[in-house]
Amino acid sequence: MSRIGKAPIEVPAGVTLEISKSNVVTVKGPKGELTQQIDPDLIVKIDDGVLTVDRPTEQKRHKSLHGLSRSLINNMVIGVSEGYTKQLELVGVGYKCTNTGNFLELTLGYSHPIYFYVPEEVKLSTLTEKGNNPKIILESHDKQLIGQIAAKIRTFRKVEPYKGKGIKFTGEEIRRKAGKTTA
DSSP states (O other), X not given: OOTTTTSOEEOOTTOEEEEOTTOEEEEEOSSOEEEEEOOTTSEEEEETTEEEEEOSSOOHHHHHHHHHHHHHXXXXXXXXXXXXXXXXXXXXXXOEXXXXXXXXXXXXXXXXXXXXXXXXXXXXXXXXXXXXXXXXXXXXXOHHHHHHHHHHHHTTSOOOXXXXXXEEETTOOOOOOOOTTOO
């Protein structure tokens, strides 16, 4: 039995869950609304504010979808009640970031600035303090979307292993390599 799949999901106060006949789960909360199509074979039940996901058989396909479906629903419940935050840090001399609403402008050592539009579902803010690296802060109720946006921003200048310059997540450890002069 899947350890993740069999764990029940506690539905917090202020969050409503609706399950349609075609296994479309809709979660509404103070931060927003999310929907997710769950495989029709899986059984999604809600009793007294506790949601459970069960699988009908021990087939490999049902086993693989069991934990995934439970995690997706749990991420939606957490997203609409608490929300998610990702912080990216720009490490490098002259690297800058500014935003105007959801329009991000990055200066990353190229001959041109990079402009990136962030969808309306994600709240964007930038932080530039003297003595610290510039930061990009993303907030949203959709975990998949915020992860995708953060990964896209990161691809503009990946962290290189010799000097550690680039865009990284705050708190991320970068594996550094020794240069050829130390060998």
